[in-house]
Amino acid sequence: MGVTTAAVRRPELPGLLPASLAGSSAGAARRSGRDWFVDVLCFLIAASFVVNYGFEMISGADPVPDAMMVADIAAGVLATIGLWWRRRWPVAFALALLPVGLYADTASGASLIAVFTVAVHRRAAIALGVGALHMLSCMPYLAIRPDPQLPYWTVLVIVWLVIAATVAWGMFVRARRQLILSLRDRAEQAEAEQELRVQQARQVERTRIAREMHDVLAHRISLLSLHAGALEFRPDAPSDEVAKAAGVIRSSAHQALHDLREVIGVLRDDPAADAPVPPQPTLDDLPALVDESRQAGMRIRLHDEVRREAEPPTSVGRSAYRVTQEALTNARKHAPGTAVEVTVGGGPGDGLTVEVRNPWPVGGPSGIPGAGTGLVGLAERVQLAGGRLAHGRTPDGSFRVHAWLPWPA
Template sequence: MHPVPARPSRARRAWGETWRVLAALFAGLTVLLLVAWEADTGDRQVSDAQAALDLAVGVLGLGLLLLRRKAPLTVALVLCAASAVSVTVVGAEAIAAVSLATSRRWWKIAAVGVVFVVAGRVYSVLHPYVAPEPYEGWVDLLTGVLVYALFVWIGAYIGLRREHLASLRERAETAEREQAGRVAQARTAERTRIAREMHDVLAHRISLVAMHAGALAYRTDLPPEKVAETAAVVQTNAHAALAELREVLGVLRDPAAPAAPEPPQPTFADLDALLAEARANGADVRLDARPDGTDGLGEVVSRHAYRIVQEGLTNARKHAPWAPVTVTVSGAPGAGLTIVVRNPVRSVGPARQGEAPPDSGLGLVGLAERVDLVGGRLSHGVTTTDGTTGAGGGAQFRLEAWLPWAA
């Protein structure tokens, strides 16, 4: 299957047809004048009627040449047959033969070639020389074959060149589409990464705001200094959430704008700071165990481990505010890193905090994606103190993740 070349503009097509018709007319009139000169010198027998017919057929051939793209075989056969009585049509005949050869349909080319050679011999019989040579017939046949072979070679070369250019154009367009697809895919992946990071950060901030705002709403017995302290926590975390949200919206609104340097992402080395911040905001968080050598975790695994603990604290604040949270970290190089975050299902704080904040369900989904990316495992659910599933009086929510830790 040959590639389809791009369609030229209307003006370019009109100019292409115009110069071809003018070239065919020039070639036909040139050969007609040569035959007329031979007739005038007495070398060839040409009557006035034959000359008039020759010119008329040549003019009709020029009009027929314009239809060669719609019916190339028919036009080529008619023009070649017309050359038996007209030399004025040889220019249109040559262009039609070249045009047919561009398709490289060899049985069609062979059929037109037979008509071309026979018509040339017929013209020599109808317009003989006064003193013909004995071998003139063979010369006419050989000349016809060689001339037609030249037309076929030119047409085949033009066809191959067009297909080559069309193939190059198609490759360039395909490469541009693939490059655009890769750019769009990279942009989507980056936006997904940004959305995952911002979900973790904003959920952490908003859960703090919701927990302390709930305390202000339901603890009417708090002293003024405690109210001011809690309101300051709400204000600080709300401002931090707005700043982080404004930053990510700026990136997503104008992806073509130069991005500001991205701040360093927290890693597992910042775990103590995360727990200290949670305790400073009123949470009861305990680090049950932590192995040595966690500084040797890879950057990606270390960042995912930090986000797992952060999401566990966020979920505890959302669904069990003021409840104690226990974080257990265990493992060793080569055996993997295990992180467990546990908290009671029911709140044990001094007062109920009202309805729980809406649960998007995306936090645990994002954690599962993080863990899958590094070949880890993630499990979560409600268990009892003896390890069985269910929601009894001692039920607790357990988030457990295992991450690979290279030796």
């Protein structure tokens, strides 16, 4: 490689090769603005070697044969022009400069840039191999054209250090770029995972709200069915009772329509992230639920045996309310006219128990259609709350729904 003492006396050379000299990926067909800037800078650095060595050969004290001078300058010019294609073929370009470096001083700058480009764009083994070949090419060059001021081995070691520093710098730039890309990929992956977690959380919340509204909607529809059935089977009822039943039907239908709109809104593909959440029921809302069912004509007795040393957790109270609501809805649909017993008991440390019991209807359950998933969803709700749910026909001829929910002390 044609790096002579004059080149070694330029300690600022490595500092002039910024990390951007490697440009974008090797072989990129289209250069960005940054790539153009780097390529122009590399061209100017290599051209400065051609001008500097050419001027020294023309005006130097030691005469240089014209043919050798022309060949040297021509080789430097061609090597400098070839830098425009170093991105596409970095290894091939660096190897093509090996024979040029055996005699051409003017190609020294282009050779260093080529070695640096290989170190940036190729793995360490290839970069070290190319750097070693350029080191070996310096030995016959210095033997043919020795430096008149410094010993052979001194110049050789200096040139080797320059090439080694160039390779090490390129490998450092490559490692830094890989680290930045890795950190960027990790950041993008973490952002994508976070977005996925947010979407999953939104979906879970939408499903939970939809279940809540399903329970409420089923409760409203069962009230409508009960009152409409009463009007159908008692056409001779007093006008005030008919008006009262019609008012309840109208109110229940209005509420059912409102609940249905909310369910559809929740199940939209693009729900508003800041949409207000409907108020959730608690254990204190059980009396109102029972009164609403009584107004629909059900016979219900509520036994509140809860110890009120402290308020139960919100999720526990809401689950107890939903258990009672679903059990009353099933009693209205499948055992109309039967008396229902609702018992709520327990306290902090013992847990909260909810039991809804009604006699098994004569002739079996009514034929009112149902999805059959109410108790399944109820069992899942109770299980997610950390509790247990049991339901079925008892030996004494009743249908019983029993739930236990944890209530920490």
